[in-house]
Amino acid sequence: MNQHLPKAIDGLIFDLDGTLWDASNTCTQAWNQTFKESGHGDHVLDDATIRSWSGMKVEKIFDQYLDFIPKSSQEEVLERYKHQESLFMKRYGGELFPGVKDVLRELSESFKLFIVSNCLAGYIENFISFNQLDGLFTDFESSGNTGLAKSDNINLIIERNELHYPVYIGDTVWDQEAAGKSNVPFIYAAYGFGKANRPEITIAAFDELRQLLLT
Structure with missing residues (x-):
């Protein structure tokens, strides 16, 4: 496990666009x-x-x-x-990044999975339905649903699900900043749409989460 990650991760919170798929x-x-x-x-x-x-x-x-x-x-x-x-x-729909479906299924055997995105209400549901990912995600939240900033929605997920050591995975500096405001470790998805500011943990492909989190 990476030294910048908690040893007892109890939740993986994902951004959506640029992290899980390209729509x-x-x-x-x-x-x-x-x-x-x-x-x-x-x-x-x-x-x-x-x-x-x-x-x-x-x-x-x-x-x-x-x-x-x-x-x-x-x-x-x-x-x-x-x-x-x-x-x-x-x-x-959109196009899942390579390995997303298989890796999510593997990760779900060890961690609870979540999505927090600044998308419109209903978008996450459409993503899950289109890609037949029902049952993989414990909970999700969007700014379109709550009207809140991403960091606040991360906090909602943490509170609702009583998480103590979550990690946020995203592809932009906005994701990085939101994770920082929520005091959550951040994994930068460098294959996505955006940039990050000297992230401590970077993955160049989604399937790198296997080695990072499961070994």
Whole structure:
């Protein structure tokens, strides 16, 4: 076990996008369909843009990337997007990173598994359903469900499940900061979408969690 990890880990909390799977193309399609329906069809997103804002709360996404949408229309556009995202996600889903399903099953035999993501409500459920991962995760939480920051949602998972030595796995500096605010060790998924600030523990592929956590 890595010296920066607790010896008695009792929970693995995962970020979702950029850590477990890549659904950026599906989200791109959902956003572009939303723009067409809401009178902003001259604006088109690409997958790279979607990946760049992965992990951000939706309020910041509107401010930094979708400022062409008037504030008075943002709520309506968001509701349209929520509908489109659910439709596209159920149909197309995303692509799991190599080894995710098998490694999650192995990890679940030794640890309780959780997800905390800054996604919309219902997104995690669609992820689990699309990939047939029912029963693997003990609990999950999202900013779309609670309206809270990621660190607060990590704390909710810890409190609800009476965790003492959890670990958070994510792919962005925002994940790293959230884990730090919750005083939870952080494992940086370097294969994902973002960067981290001199992380103490890094994995270059998801299946490296086997050796890191199971040996």
